[in-house]
Amino acid sequence: MATTELEQPGNGGLSARATRTLKAVPRAWNRFWRLVSLYMPKRLYARSLIIVIAPMILLQSVVAFVFMERHWATVTQRLSQATVRDIAAIIDLIETYPRDADYTNIIRIAQDRMQLKVDLLPPDPLPAPGPKPFFSILDDVLSSEITRQINRPFWIDTVGNSNIVEVRVQLENKVLRVFVRRSQAYASNTHIFLIWMVGTSLVLLMIAIPFLRNQIRPILTLAEAAESFGKGRPMPRDFRPRGAEEVRRAGFAFMQMRERIERQIEQRTAMLTGVSHDLRTILTRFKLQLALSGGKAETKAALDQDIDDMQSMLEGYLAFARGEASEDAGRFDLEAYFEKLGEEARLRKRKLSTTLAGDPDVHVRPNAFARLMSNVIGNAFRYAKTVEVNATHGRGSLLVTIDDDGPGIPADRREDVFKPFVRLDEARNLDASGTGLGLSIARDIARSHGGDITLDDSPLGGLRAVIQVPA
Numbered sequence: 001m002a003t004t005e006l007e008q009p010g011n012g013g014l015s016a017r018a019t020r021t022l023k024a025v026p027r028a029w030n031r032f033w034r035l036v037s038l039y040m041p042k043r044l045y046a047r048s049l050i051i052v053i054a055p056m057i058l059l060q061s062v063v064a065f066v067f068m069e070r071h072w073a074t075v076t077q078r079l080s081q082a083t084v085r086d087i088a089a090i091i092d093l094i095e096t097y098p099r100d101a102d103y104t105n106i107i108r109i110a111q112d113r114m115q116l117k118v119d120l121l122p123p124d125p126l127p128a129p130g131p132k133p134f135f136s137i138l139d140d141v142l143s144s145e146i147t148r149q150i151n152r153p154f155w156i157d158t159v160g161n162s163n164i165v166e167v168r169v170q171l172e173n174k175v176l177r178v179f180v181r182r183s184q185a186y187a188s189n190t191h192i193f194l195i196w197m198v199g200t201s202l203v204l205l206m207i208a209i210p211f212l213r214n215q216i217r218p219i220l221t222l223a224e225a226a227e228s229f230g231k232g233r234p235m236p237r238d239f240r241p242r243g244a245e246e247v248r249r250a251g252f253a254f255m256q257m258r259e260r261i262e263r264q265i266e267q268r269t270a271m272l273t274g275v276s277h278d279l280r281t282i283l284t285r286f287k288l289q290l291a292l293s294g295g296k297a298e299t300k301a302a303l304d305q306d307i308d309d310m311q312s313m314l315e316g317y318l319a320f321a322r323g324e325a326s327e328d329a330g331r332f333d334l335e336a337y338f339e340k341l342g343e344e345a346r347l348r349k350r351k352l353s354t355t356l357a358g359d360p361d362v363h364v365r366p367n368a369f370a371r372l373m374s375n376v377i378g379n380a381f382r383y384a385k386t387v388e389v390n391a392t393h394g395r396g397s398l399l400v401t402i403d404d405d406g407p408g409i410p411a412d413r414r415e416d417v418f419k420p421f422v423r424l425d426e427a428r429n430l431d432a433s434g435t436g437l438g439l440s441i442a443r444d445i446a447r448s449h450g451g452d453i454t455l456d457d458s459p460l461g462g463l464r465a466v467i468q469v470p471a
Contacts, residue, residue: 056204226254
């Protein structure tokens with residue numbers, strides 16, 4: 001059995017090209033949608049409006065095109081055919097009955113029966129053709145019908161008087177002038193259809209836009225409540241699940257999740273408070289027993305120091321586990337805090353420079369944020385001689401950059417220092433108690449505000465800490 005030309009081995013390149021083409025189609029499709037998504041609005045309300053408006057515009061465009069192409073053009077053509085047929089009949093009467101010198105009867109018949117105003121003019125040349133309008137279906141259809149039915153030199157004016165169309169036809173020894181009402185040769189009620197179409201669309205949009213806004217408002221409220229809870233702020237008092245069933249279910253699920261988290265935090269805090277109380281009692285007993293017991297002063301001093309360290313560690317663990325979530329948000333004055341930092345730098349004999357751009361008052365949890373700043377800047381004071389603090393507050397965000405000239409931290413260990421109880425050999429992440437929780441507590445506070453802390457290389461040669469929180 002003979003093989004066809006496409007099945008011959010020599011044509012294997014054709015199938016390879018087809019395969020490459022088929023593989024390129026999904027990539028081109030994905031690129032197209034990426035480009036569309038780049039220019040699409042990002043908010044749900046705007047996208048919902050597009051989902052409603054775009055099909056409506058597309059449907060109306062198709063309907064208008066079909067109407068213009070089929071109905072309007074067809075009706076106009078039939079009206080023009082009938083009008084030209086009447087004009088052709090008048091020409092036949094004029095040429096058939098030439099004995100009537102002034103053609104009174106023919107003019108009367110045209111006026112009474114055909115609704116045409118007819119005049120016979122001297123055989124002067126026809127006027128020069130005027131410029132055609134940009135879009136005139138009547139001009140094209142009427143001209144083609146006169147050419148087809150009468151086939152004589154003619155001149156038409158469809159743009160002069162808006163309600164009258166003038167037609168002149170060159171006869172043997174005269175010129176026939178006919179005035180026709182535009183409605184006789186043209187479907188002039190098209191604007192009514194367009195007005196109804198646009199009007200109903202506007203009415204539908206007036207109904208759809210408020211409805212969409214009411215449907216999207218519960219989603220925005222839920223997002224605001226989740227954002228407030230994520231930043232450690234109290235939820236709006238008037239928050240309750242509203243809207244469609246799916247949105248209400250998401251709202252109830254969020255409320256249940258928030259209650260479980262708060263309950264777990266309360267249970268953990270209560271447990272740690274109890275443990276802390278019990279351990280403090282034991283430590284106090286140790287101190288009393290140590291004070292009442294005899295022994296060398298050096299040994300007692302060392303034991304006292306161990307007990308103090310244990311109590312300090314206990315306070316650090318408890319502070320880390322408890323956090324500052326129960327504190328309400330309020331005003332924090334950066335200028336006043338920087339003044340306190342200046343006093344601390346003088347006591348520690350460190351060189352400190354601070355700059356502030358924007359409003360000095362920020363909306364955070366004051367005590368928690370002060371502890372965050374103290375932990376990070378305290379590490380810089382501990383391991384560096386020169387510290388620079390730059391704060392920028394604007395557009396709902398606070399950015400604080402702390403640079404120092406200390407030994408720094410290797411790039412591959414910078415995330416490790418934020419882990420609880422992690423201590424580097426060349427440690428610079430130890431807080432005053434030596435528990436390795438200073439930066440862990442600082443990042444926990446920053447993230448509870450909806451921000452974060454990152455570490456990088458400093459222009460001063462040491463470490464740069466960047467604190468960014470909404471404020």
